[in-house]
Amino acid sequence: MQESNPKVKHIALLKFKEGTSQEQIDDVFNQLLDLSENVPGIDDYVAGPNNSPEGLAEGFTHGFVMTFHDAAARDAYLTNPDHERFKGNALPVVEKLIVFDFEI
Numbered sequence: 657m658q659e660s661n662p663k664v665k666h667i668a669l670l671k672f673k674e675g676t677s678q679e680q681i682d683d684v685f686n687q688l689l690d691l692s693e694n695v696p697g698i699d700d701y702v703a704g705p706n707n708s709p710e711g712l713a714e715g716f717t718h719g720f721v722m723t724f725h726d727a728a729a730r731d732a733y734l735t736n737p738d739h740e741r742f743k744g745n746a747l748p749v750v751e752k753l754i755v756f757d758f759e760i
Contacts, residue, residue, distance in 0.1 A: 661726035662759040663699065666733075669716040671752040681718065684746045688720055695736055697729025698722055716754070723760075730757065 672681060685703050692701030703720035706713045724730040733739055747753075 661728070664724040664727050664730045665758050665760055666722040666724060666730055667719065667754075667756045669713075669719045669754045670750055671715045671717060673749055673751045676749045680749050684749065685718070685720070687742050687745060691733075691738055691742055692722060695733050695738060697725045697732060699725055715752070727759070 670684075688703060689701065692698045700723040701720065703718070705718050706716060722733075724733065
């Protein structure tokens, strides 16, 4: 039986600005982990550096995937004050970001 409100996969790929330290990158992902553990509606979170041998990453070095309980949970996360604070801390070291969501 399929749920009436499908889960949402929230994928982000990040390209950090030149000169961003590993400590700064680790801090971004520690903050994301904190968000995933404290914002309601996040069922799962995984993250890591790119390790694809295909050479198609176009400079994106890290990514993460969050699974939200449903679209309403994702929408609430996007406007959550903790998420807004995270963006204020993280975006200054990010050169480029791709976000892609889909329902499962």
